[in-house]
Amino acid sequence: AVVLAHNYQTPEIFHGVADITGDSLALAREARAVDADIIVLAGVHFMAETAKLLNPERTVLIPDQEAGCSLAESITAADVRVLKAKHPGVPVVTYVNTSAAVKAESDICCTSGNARRVVESLGVPSVIFIPDAHLARNVAAETGVEMILWEGACEVHERFTKRDIERIRFGHEGVTVVAHPECPRDVVEAADFAGSTADMVSFVRTRRPKKVALITECSMSDNVAVAFPEVEFVRPCNLCPHMKRITLPKIRRALETMRHQIMVDPVVAARARHAIERMLEVH
Ligand code: 13P
Numbered sequence: 001a002v003v004l005a006h007n008y009q010t011p012e013i014f015h016g017v018a019d020i021t022g023d024s025l026a027l028a029r030e031a032r033a034v035d036a037d038i039i040v041l042a043g044v045h046f047m048a049e050t051a052k053l054l055n056p057e058r059t060v061l062i063p064d065q066e067a068g069c070s071l072a073e074s075i076t077a078a079d080v081r082v083l084k085a086k087h088p089g090v091p092v093v094t095y096v097n098t099s100a101a102v103k104a105e106s107d108i109c110c111t112s113g114n115a116r117r118v119v120e121s122l123g124v125p126s127v128i129f130i131p132d133a134h135l136a137r138n139v140a141a142e143t144g145v146e147m148i149l150w151e152g153a154c155e156v157h158e159r160f161t162k163r164d165i166e167r168i169r170f171g172h173e174g175v176t177v178v179a180h181p182e183c184p185r186d187v188v189e190a191a192d193f194a195g196s197t198a199d200m201v202s203f204v205r206t207r208r209p210k211k212v213a214l215i216t217e218c219s220m221s222d223n224v225a226v227a228f229p230e231v232e233f234v235r236p237c238n239l240c241p242h243m244k245r246i247t248l249p250k251i252r253r254a255l256e257t258m259r260h261q262i263m264v265d266p267v268v269a270a271r272a273r274h275a276i277e278r279m280l281e282v283h
């Protein structure tokens with residue numbers, strides 16, 4: 001078995017038992033390359049489902065079936081069909097933080113790590129971008145592409161405010177602020193850099209700020225700080241209750257009992273896989 005863990009998993013999972021760690025994009029890429037009969041996805045449900053879509057023959061386990069995501073829960077396949085009927089011919093770009101059924105209604109998926117490249121690859125003036133309205137606004141500002149959006153949000157990142165950034169700068173002179181693009185637009189504008197969780201790690205690695213605040217989920221700084229002892233991590237953060245459902249004992253139980261297996265309807269899976277594969281072709 002191979003354990004794939006998202007950057008928001010607790011340090012004992014991230015450093016203790018994970019074989020592969022990364023952001024949503026890296027986990028999707030690694031899931032495609034994995035050479036093991038069993039994949040344990042230490043992350044939330046949509047990540048395990050993505051791994052299953054890319055590995056229909058393999059057993060994919062999620063240690064807690066209730067590990068959901070406020071974004072994935074904000075939209076259904078029927079909602080997407082209504083949007084498409086309202087805007088015929090406009091391509092649907094779907095954040096990976098969605099169910100397989102929603103992906104199946106989409107032209108192409110994206111993550112926060114490649115959203116800009118995915119949107120630009122389409123070469124169109126407007127897209128239907130679902131379901132994260134904050135990410136959509138941030139990508140619109142970067143690309144100039146008009147976004148027909150859905151008012152979904154990440155319950156972790158939408159709680160950060162511009163005032164939080166001002167307070168951090170006031171309390172920690174010289175701090176570099178790095179925000180996740182699931183944060184509201186004014187938070188991203190107030191930051192020095194915005195990027196996916198993997199982009200945050202690359203930023204710290206290449207820029208080596210003296211002090212940095214990662215505006216994201218709490219485990220992120222804990223996991224990254226180990227590799228950069230000379231960097232001071234200011235730790236304003238919000239916990240993701242879904243990510244935190246995954247624990248070491250639940251990972252062990254998953255391996256002992258082969259539960260909970262991810263199953264996707266084959267017809268839905270074929271269409272959803274197409275949208276993910278199309279994303280993975282964008283460089
Ligand atoms: P990334 O790791 O792709 O930046 O995603 C963040 C996130 O919130 C995943 O749930």
Ligand code: SF4
Pocket residue numbers: 044068069070071097154155156157182217240241242243
């Ligand atoms: Fe979903 Fe936000 Fe939690 Fe990521 S951090 S799983 S986007 S609720």
